Amino acid sequence: MPDRPVVFVLNGPNLNLLGMREPDIYGSDTLDDIAAMLDDRGRELGLEVDLRQSNHEGHLVDWLHEAQATGAKAVLLNAGAYTHTSVALHDAIKGIRTPVIEVHLSNPHTREAFRHKSYVGMAAKATIAGFGPLSYLLALEAAAKI
Numbered sequence: 001m002p003d004r005p006v007v008f009v010l011n012g013p014n015l016n017l018l019g020m021r022e023p024d025i026y027g028s029d030t031l032d033d034i035a036a037m038l039d040d041r042g043r044e045l046g047l048e049v050d051l052r053q054s055n056h057e058g059h060l061v062d063w064l065h066e067a068q069a070t071g072a073k074a075v076l077l078n079a080g081a082y083t084h085t086s087v088a089l090h091d092a093i094k095g096i097r098t099p100v101i102e103v104h105l106s107n108p109h110t111r112e113a114f115r116h117k118s119y120v121g122m123a124a125k126a127t128i129a130g131f132g133p134l135s136y137l138l139a140l141e142a143a144a145k146i
Contacts (some may be wrong), residue, residue, distance in 0.1 A: 003023045003048075004046050004047055004048040005046070005048065005049050005071060005072075006040065006045055006047070006050055006070065006072045007048070007050070007073050007074050007140060007143045008050050008063060008072050008074075008075045008076070009038060009049055009050065009053070009075075009076045009136065009140075010053075010060055010063050010064070010075060010076070010078070010079075010083065011031060011036075011052065011053040011054075011078050011080070012049070012053075012054065012055070012057075012060055012077075012078060012082045012083075013054075013055040013080045013081055013082065014055065014058075014080055014081070015031055015053050015080055015087075016031060016053050016082065016103075018030050018031045018033075019139070020032070024027075026130045027066070027133065029132070029133045034133050034135070034136055035052075037133060037143060038051060038135065038136055038137070038140055040119070040139055041140055042140060043143075044068070044090055045140065045141070045144040046052050046144075047140070047143070049140070050072075055123075056070045057082055057089065059091045060077070060082065061088055063075075063096070064077075064089070064092040064093060064095075064096055064098075065092065065095075065096065067096065068096040068098045070072075072098050073098075073143060074099045074100070074146060075088075075097060075099070075100045075102075076101050076136060076139045076142035076143060077101070077102055077120060077124070078102075078104060078105070079095070079120045080104075081122070083102070083104070083120045083121070085109070085119065085121055086120070087099075087119055089119060089120055089123075090119040090120065090122060091123075093120065093123035093124060094123045098119045099125040099143070099146055100124045100125060100128070100141060101124060101125055101126050101128060101139045102118065102120045102121050102128070102129075103128055103129070103136055103137060104127070104128075104129035104130065104134050105130075105132050105135055106130060106132075108111070108129060115122030125146070126142065
């Protein structure tokens with residue numbers, strides 16, 4: 001068990017391609033770059049960051065359940081495309097007491113119409129979007145205060 005409260009940072013499909021995939025939308029930072037930035041800031045805030053990525057919806061659901069079971073302080077969730085399609089993630093978020101903060105690098109509301117509906121956002125405590133990698137840092141700051 002870590003000495004510091006744990007914040008899970010869960011990333012969905014295609015986020016393993018950050019830095020290569022559509023850099024005009026998602027930027028040039030990789031998921032490893034974001035992980036390093038979060039680890040550094042987490043230490044400053046007295047938090048342990050547990051960053052994970054999967055292209056499989058069920059892994060994300062299992063990790064949300066694990067966050068509650070292990071007493072995580074919060075979850076930062078960038079569900080990628082599952083944001084707009086996954087009732088399973090919506091229900092998993094609603095089913096746990098651990099606060100979930102939805103995170104997006106881009107602002108889904110300025111993009112294609114199908115991205116305007118968020119099943120994750122309907123269940124999450126809050127949403128931070130549109131600030132690139134700073135979205136993750138802002139969400140971590142919020143997690144430290146809740």
